[in-house]
Amino acid sequence: MxxxxxxxxxxxxxxxxxxxxxxxxxxxxxxxxxxxxxxxxxxxxxxxxxxxxxxxxxxxxxxxxTRPQEPQSGVPRRLAGFFAGGRLTTIPVRPAVRRELLAHLTGTLFESERSYSEPEVNEAFRTVHDDTSALRRYCVENGLLVRERDGSRYRRVAA
The missing domain is CATH 1.10.10 (Arc Repressor Mutant, subunit A)
Known part of the structure; x- marks a missing residue:
């Protein structure tokens, strides 16, 4: 299409x-x-x-x-509308939906046993959206990523 x-x-x-x-x-x-x-x-x-x-x-x-494009593989159906061409087009405003989206992103972009530098976190988020600082901040606020006190490292919170 x-x-x-x-x-x-x-x-x-x-x-x-x-x-x-x-x-x-x-x-x-x-x-x-x-x-x-x-x-x-x-x-x-x-x-x-x-x-x-x-x-x-x-x-x-x-x-x-011509069929419409299938939703992004691996993206829950409820979140598929926020993606186009494999990229996140908008960050949901509703907190519950935003948290669900962030949980999906952290679950697919980050390993639970690994520690990431801020540039690594930004690089991972940049694969789906350009506003990496907003995604990073929302993930920390929602308890999906934990940031070290000095801000140097991040790690995914185990589910």
């Missing part, structure tokens, strides 16, 4: 696609370099097909064949 949306994201390509859908594309309009480039992308994604007579047709079946 992402490829289809990306193909239609360009305004000129979208106009070309609309003209093909409406069967309003004179043959000479597909001869320019830009039109050929855009048409190539539409053909490659399956949005448009070339018929045996050389004419173009929009293929609506491509949208039925």
């Amino acid at each position: 992402d490829q289809l949306l990306a193909a239609l994201a360009d305004p000129e390509r979208l106009k070309l696609y609309a003209r093909i859908v409406l069967d309003d594309l004179p043959p000479r309009d597909e001869d320019s370099d830009a039109a050929r480039k855009h048409l190539g992308r539409l053909l490659a994604t399956g949005l448009v097909e070339r018929l045996p007579d050389g004419s173009l047709r929009a293929d609506p079946a491509v949208f039925r064949r």
Whole structure:
């Protein structure tokens, strides 16, 4: 689905696609370099097909064949809406949901028997979200990560 949306994201390509859908594309309009480039992308994604007579047709079946992306594997169903493309898109506002998300993250990103430096914690959190300091702080506040008194090391609290 992402490829289809990306193909239609360009305004000129979208106009070309609309003209093909409406069967309003004179043959000479597909001869320019830009039109050929855009048409190539539409053909490659399956949005448009070339018929045996050389004419173009929009293929609506491509949208039925494309399934929405499956939720991130291993992410609980209730939390899947907070992820896109394997990354956390937003940190939940509701404390109970946020705690559930943080418990999931700490459980998957950190080993319980190991101690981590702050840069290591940041690097682990950065794999899912850019606001590493917020995630780190929320995990400490929720008792999921314990920070040494001097702030130098973190470790995951055993479940």
